[in-house]
Amino acid sequence: MTTNGAAGNGARPVIALAMGDPAGISPELTAKLLTLADIREAAHIIAIGDRRILDEGAKAAGVTLDLESSTLADLNKAGTSRHFFVDLAHLDPSDVVRGEATLAGGTFATRNFRTALELAHAGKADAVCFTPFNKKAMRFAYPGYDDEIRFVADVLGFTGKVREFNVLEKVWNARVTSHIPLKDVADNLSVDGIIAELELTQACLKEAGYDEARIAVAGLNPHAGDGGSFGMEEIDIIEPAVEMAKSLGFNVEGPFPADTVFGRALKEGYNAVLTMYHDQGQIAMKLMGFDKGVTMMGGLPFPLCTPAHGTAYDIAGRGIADVGASREALLLAVRMAKKKAALEVAA
Amino acid sequence: MREPTGGPLALTMGDPAGIGPDISLSAWLGRREHATAPFLFIGDPSVLAARAAMLGYSVPVRETDCAGAVAVFDAALPILPVTCPAPVTAGDPDTANASAVIKAIDTAVRIVTAGEASAVVTNPIAKAVLYDAGFRFPGHTEYLADLAEKATGQAVLPVMMLAGPKLRAVPVTIHIPLKDVPGQLTPDLIYRTCAITAADLRNRFGLERPRLAIAGLNPHAGENGALGLEDNAVIRPVIDRLRAEGIDAVGPLPADTMFHDRARATYDVAICMYHDQALIPAKALGFDDSVNVTLGLPFIRTSPDHGTAFSLAGKGVARDDSLRAALDLAAMLANNSPGDIR
Numbered sequence: 174m175t176t177n178g179a180a181g182n183g184a185r186p187v188i189a190l191a192m193g194d195p196a197g198i199s200p201e202l203t204a205k206l207l208t209l210a211d212i213r214e215a216a217h218i219i220a221i222g223d224r225r226i227l228d229e230g231a232k233a234a235g236v237t238l239d240l241e242s243s244t245l246a247d248l249n250k251a252g253t254s255r256h257f258f259v260d261l262a263h264l265d266p267s268d269v270v271r272g273e274a275t276l277a278g279g280t281f282a283t284r285n286f287r288t289a290l291e292l293a294h295a296g297k298a299d300a301v302c303f304t305p306f307n308k309k310a311m312r313f314a315y316p317g318y319d320d321e322i323r324f325v326a327d328v329l330g331f332t333g334k335v336r337e338f339n340v341l342e343k344v345w346n347a348r349v350t351s352h353i354p355l356k357d358v359a360d361n362l363s364v365d366g367i368i369a370e371l372e373l374t375q376a377c378l379k380e381a382g383y384d385e386a387r388i389a390v391a392g393l394n395p396h397a398g399d400g401g402s403f404g405m406e407e408i409d410i411i412e413p414a415v416e417m418a419k420s421l422g423f424n425v426e427g428p429f430p431a432d433t434v435f436g437r438a439l440k441e442g443y444n445a446v447l448t449m450y451h452d453q454g455q456i457a458m459k460l461m462g463f464d465k466g467v468t469m470m471g472g473l474p475f476p477l478c479t480p481a482h483g484t485a486y487d488i489a490g491r492g493i494a495d496v497g498a499s500r501e502a503l504l505l506a507v508r509m510a511k512k513k514a515a516l517e518v519a520a
Numbered sequence: 521m522r523e524p525t526g527g528p529l530a531l532t533m534g535d536p537a538g539i540g541p542d543i544s545l546s547a548w549l550g551r552r553e554h555a556t557a558p559f560l561f562i563g564d565p566s567v568l569a570a571r572a573a574m575l576g577y578s579v580p581v582r583e584t585d586c587a588g589a590v591a592v593f594d595a596a597l598p599i600l601p602v603t604c605p606a607p608v609t610a611g612d613p614d615t616a617n618a619s620a621v622i623k624a625i626d627t628a629v630r631i632v633t634a635g636e637a638s639a640v641v642t643n644p645i646a647k648a649v650l651y652d653a654g655f656r657f658p659g660h661t662e663y664l665a666d667l668a669e670k671a672t673g674q675a676v677l678p679v680m681m682l683a684g685p686k687l688r689a690v691p692v693t694i695h696i697p698l699k700d701v702p703g704q705l706t707p708d709l710i711y712r713t714c715a716i717t718a719a720d721l722r723n724r725f726g727l728e729r730p731r732l733a734i735a736g737l738n739p740h741a742g743e744n745g746a747l748g749l750e751d752n753a754v755i756r757p758v759i760d761r762l763r764a765e766g767i768d769a770v771g772p773l774p775a776d777t778m779f780h781d782r783a784r785a786t787y788d789v790a791i792c793m794y795h796d797q798a799l800i801p802a803k804a805l806g807f808d809d810s811v812n813v814t815l816g817l818p819f820i821r822t823s824p825d826h827g828t829a830f831s832l833a834g835k836g837v838a839r840d841d842s843l844r845a846a847l848d849l850a851a852m853l854a855n856n857s858p859g860d861i862r
Contacts, residue, residue, distance in 0.1 A: 359698060
């Protein structure tokens, strides 16, 4: 899966970077990323989009790009000593309406994303990153677009289990259920399901460099059920899952009450919290600064990372967008690509 | 029901084996530093004296009635005696003392409804200990509501509000299994909870036109039905009704994006659909200073946002921040001021 064996030899991994929605801050973020010295040091980026849109982004960001453009067919030039831009030449800047979700914007972003995924799938990139998409625009262009996971599965024909992880420097969040009605959450919990999430979480943490990852598991009910007073799922499902996981060698504790589990994780040095449903993790993570965090799709044959924040239509084109989360996404992808290659060599 | 006449705050002892006595003593010791409003401790004088000795505190305790408490407070900790029938060991609760725990609550309600005390502040109780003694209420709040109904002859829906330094949050459902939440969320319950909250924020907190932010139930507030139906089918019509009645209410809002600084600046209280939807942000935004306020009662009641912490009793490590915050807020509400929510 590695390009030119680069990642495996401790050299710079190749990251396919798809430009996101052109009406927001994605163009300026992409341009900024391509000029960062530490990113240049850490990876070779194959950025994918339209050169005219990228140049507008560079102008907005106030950066000068030293970057060769070429076509997809010329990709064998990548993996040398430079970043590289694949110019799909598919969107005229005059067709971009800044601050608006449009079919043109969605078409641009889905094509970039698809190209990046195919590069990684073909082994020409070690990981994929993208700057923010607009879901509405993605749906104009690809009506079945639920989320990135679904799109990736469609494009690659990948049928394995893929999960979204929310990554802050101090703690990760994985969740057992995600975009389902709250009333269905309890019925979707099972011992096997929780074990499977713990396995994937531990594997992803390991790729990210946490060899001895510690995971805290949240309960479902108020006060984690308070000994069965407010619900039985802790006793019937979550506790047995945690015990079984321990017997399988996982470093995991819980279930802990959801309103204190993140505080405990920070204080006691857990690397990740496994939550039972969407808002149980999202409320806490967002209050801990997750808009500056990274979303990582785990379970694919390659790492897939993106900044957690959105397209920020309100500040697009002003050059004030903070590149921090995008930089973190890139660096996490680099770290995971290298470790993944090393683990594969070891195996 | 008489209006308060500037009397002391009535502070119940809670479970005497828990940290209630400890934090009450330390709140009194800090009265000058923190400008704590005068409170009248309702409980066992010998328990206070023994706990003070354990903790190495020098606290003069003086028995008094309500009328004398304010004058006493600077020089001594005023106490209205309710005696525990069995010996009290810090950290080791005894059902034999449940009757005294309950009598302290009864007494507090009696003096506040008589207008002698200005508000009730309760120290933590342990439900399991009271259940063993035959107590039949789900908790403190429901018992206070029952006492209030008996005192006033009117039905009471107690509404729990968490008030922290940065957030006020009201959970519509509280201590029930998560899977039962959608079924319990009737339009009537949501409406009454919101209406009581709005009325008390107006009448007790002095907010002329309180702004309510109402959370959805499902991820992304249901995303137009794709992720659940209750947001549009149950919650939205209630918001329409509240607005039609002139209450400033918005929602249903996605729960994960309604608690950051900029969002919080747009409302006075978050109405949440379930326990952890309110408690997760409340604790993330200020754990030690959070206070419970019971709305919908004919009197003011606050309590610290923690339990009896039996394992900490008598050890000198229990923090009194939350109790002091509860006393401060009760005093401010008694003066019809919005409290120190920033």
